[in-house]
Amino acid sequence: MKFDSKKNMTLTCFKLLLKKELFSLYNDDEIQVIFFELIENFLKISKIEYLSKCDEIILDNDINILKNKIIDLKANKPLQYVVGKKKIFDITFQLNEKVLIPRPETEELCSWIISYNLSKINILDIGTGSGLIALVLKKKLKNCKVEAWDSSIEAIETAKLNAINNKIDISFLLCDIFKAEIPMNKFNLIVSNPPYVSYDDYENIHERVKKYEPNNAIFVNNKDVLIYYKCIIQKASLSLAKNGLIFFECNHINIDMVNEILINHNFKNIEIRNDYRGLKRMIKAQK
Ligand SMILES: C[S@@+](CC[C@H](N)C(=O)[O-])C[C@H]1O[C@@H](n2cnc3c(N)ncnc32)[C@H](O)[C@@H]1O
Numbered sequence: 001m002k003f004d005s006k007k008n009m010t011l012t013c014f015k016l017l018l019k020k021e022l023f024s025l026y027n028d029d030e031i032q033v034i035f036f037e038l039i040e041n042f043l044k045i046s047k048i049e050y051l052s053k054c055d056e057i058i059l060d061n062d063i064n065i066l067k068n069k070i071i072d073l074k075a076n077k078p079l080q081y082v083v084g085k086k087k088i089f090d091i092t093f094q095l096n097e098k099v100l101i102p103r104p105e106t107e108e109l110c111s112w113i114i115s116y117n118l119s120k121i122n123i124l125d126i127g128t129g130s131g132l133i134a135l136v137l138k139k140k141l142k143n144c145k146v147e148a149w150d151s152s153i154e155a156i157e158t159a160k161l162n163a164i165n166n167k168i169d170i171s172f173l174l175c176d177i178f179k180a181e182i183p184m185n186k187f188n189l190i191v192s193n194p195p196y197v198s199y200d201d202y203e204n205i206h207e208r209v210k211k212y213e214p215n216n217a218i219f220v221n222n223k224d225v226l227i228y229y230k231c232i233i234q235k236a237s238l239s240l241a242k243n244g245l246i247f248f249e250c251n252h253i254n255i256d257m258v259n260e261i262l263i264n265h266n267f268k269n270i271e272i273r274n275d276y277r278g279l280k281r282m283i284k285a286q287k
Pocket of ligand 1: 100103126129132151152175177178193196218
């Protein structure tokens with residue numbers, strides 16, 4: 001089967017082609033996921049429909065689209081950027097290389113916050129990226145106001161678009177958290193998934209991540225890898241409303257140090273949660 005063969009390609013043939021083209025980059029399970037994402041998003045054929053349509057011929061025009069997607073995938077572009085969107089908590093997030101791809105750990109952080117059934121509070125999401133945390137909390141918590149801040153104009157534009165497309169009302173602010181003041185007593189909950197990977201670990205990060213995801217969303221360009229946590233905790237300790245909450249996603253390697261910083265700023269009721277891989281990943285504290 002040739003890569004550029006267009007004639008009479010069935011869905012099953014396309015699946016075999018995908019495997020042939022991507023086997024050096026992805027394992028069988030991953031290729032299976034990629035196949036279903038591609039046919040769902042570009043051919044509008046669901047996993048279940050595939051069972052009855054596997055011998056259907058793909059139209060030439062669609063083959064061209066899929067062929068270009070294979071070229072992107074072979075260039076190591078992450079699937080979520082190739083597809084250009086991801087559905088989380090019934091919200092469709094448009095994604096591009098200016099925003100971090102939403103991670104399952106961050107979805108877990110959202111679920112943890114949602115589990116408190118908070119209502120009528122003001123929430124601030126610092127470093128909103130695609131708008132993931134802000135949009136999910138606004139949608140799932142009753143009568144809350146949510147503000148989302150980021151220092152990247154492209155991130156703010158993407159998050160704004162996601163809010164508009166999903167009819168979710170969020171206030172956005174382009175700002176650098178190191179320079180911004182958090183208004184006194186305005187917020188009852190501050191949440192952040194800040195950059196937390198040291199450039200010392202650069203070599204250990206997957207090429208796909210380094211090449212395509214915004215490096216300033218992942219890596220901390222400072223000798224002090226906890227600089228974001230220190231800054232946010234210090235500002236939150238002064239500005240959070242009484243009994244206000246703070247939630248962070250953290251690197252499991254140094255979450256205990258974030259715990260220490262929270263203690264040093266007199267936060268109480270500190271709790272650490274593991275992610276789905278059993279790594280200490282999320283932390284919550286109260287003013
Ligand atoms: C790890 S990403 C998190 C994105 C999103 N919240 C998520 O969980 O998928 C960190 C985000 O912080 C933003 N950021 C980096 N430095 C910042 C700063 N000094 N002030 C505000 N935002 C910053 C980046 O642009 C990026 O969108």
